[in-house]
Amino acid sequence: MRAVIASEPGGPEVLTVTDLPDPEAGDGEVVIDVTATAVNRADTMQRQGKYPPPPGASEVLGLECSGTISAVGRGVEGWSVGDEACALLAGGGYAERVAVPTAQLMPVPKGVDLVTAGALPEVACTVWSNVFMVAGLQEDETLLVHGGAGGIGTLAIQLAKALGARVLTTAGSQEKLDLCRSLGADEAISYRDQDFVEEVKQATDGHGADVILDNMGAKYLDRNLSALATQGRLVIIGMQGGVKGELNIGKLLAKRGAVIATSLRARPVDEKAAICAGVVEHVWPLVTDGSVRTLVHATLPLAEAAEAHRIMESGDHVGKIILTA
Numbered sequence: 485m486r487a488v489i490a491s492e493p494g495g496p497e498v499l500t501v502t503d504l505p506d507p508e509a510g511d512g513e514v515v516i517d518v519t520a521t522a523v524n525r526a527d528t529m530q531r532q533g534k535y536p537p538p539p540g541a542s543e544v545l546g547l548e549c550s551g552t553i554s555a556v557g558r559g560v561e562g563w564s565v566g567d568e569a570c571a572l573l574a575g576g577g578y579a580e581r582v583a584v585p586t587a588q589l590m591p592v593p594k595g596v597d598l599v600t601a602g603a604l605p606e607v608a609c610t611v612w613s614n615v616f617m618v619a620g621l622q623e624d625e626t627l628l629v630h631g632g633a634g635g636i637g638t639l640a641i642q643l644a645k646a647l648g649a650r651v652l653t654t655a656g657s658q659e660k661l662d663l664c665r666s667l668g669a670d671e672a673i674s675y676r677d678q679d680f681v682e683e684v685k686q687a688t689d690g691h692g693a694d695v696i697l698d699n700m701g702a703k704y705l706d707r708n709l710s711a712l713a714t715q716g717r718l719v720i721i722g723m724q725g726g727v728k729g730e731l732n733i734g735k736l737l738a739k740r741g742a743v744i745a746t747s748l749r750a751r752p753v754d755e756k757a758a759i760c761a762g763v764v765e766h767v768w769p770l771v772t773d774g775s776v777r778t779l780v781h782a783t784l785p786l787a788e789a790a791e792a793h794r795i796m797e798s799g800d801h802v803g804k805i806i807l808t809a
Contacts, residue, residue, distance in 0.1 A: 527793070626651075628695070
């Protein structure tokens, strides 16, 4: 099969298409003939040598895919050759075929074409697990989403609004701010021209954000604490703003708040199974009825993975970047 790997740590130019042995379905696994995958920030970090795959995972990039099952392993129930599915992966999505545990398989939501479905699993599982399973966002609470125009941000805005929360978000251009508002954000804040801490306080009459979904890490740590409500939950899922920051424990104690850092890729299969089941139960019906949709910025062939990474790292995109196998 054709697959994309990073020949060495570096820029997008190190991504190469190579021939690798076809994967085989192990016990409890299926092989998917990949229709589409999507680019995630974790892929660019892996390419740079900063985010190696977990032990036993494929060196091929790609944390999600959609496609058609072409083989089933022993002990597989509920899935058959020929079924269409999308999947959460620990790696291997940038390829023509991938083996995946059935616990990480999800049906394609009704009304979603198979290519677009390749851009759903990672963002849906990330948002559902962090905002709702971990942080426990409730109806009528306030969510602050950083980077609202990205793949995760666009879905988080829509999902939180659909489930009854108030949503504030940050973005870096007028176009992206307008997009966030069109998706349902109650307030869209320019991180270039505005102080998001003051804007959050003003928008919430001083209450603050009950949940903050943060992809920046160190750079925003102290300001996120300032923007957090009493008993608020800050969930850090990225390190775009650095890995080391100073935590003001006094400020955290005064707010009786929580700082939680999570990752999805290295979780054991049983945890991923619970997340995928939650997504199918709670998110897919909203995708089916149109309350939540995937925004696709560009669709490129697998051979143009390097260009897809350049688009991702330029910061000019909105929503997801898809690669078709």
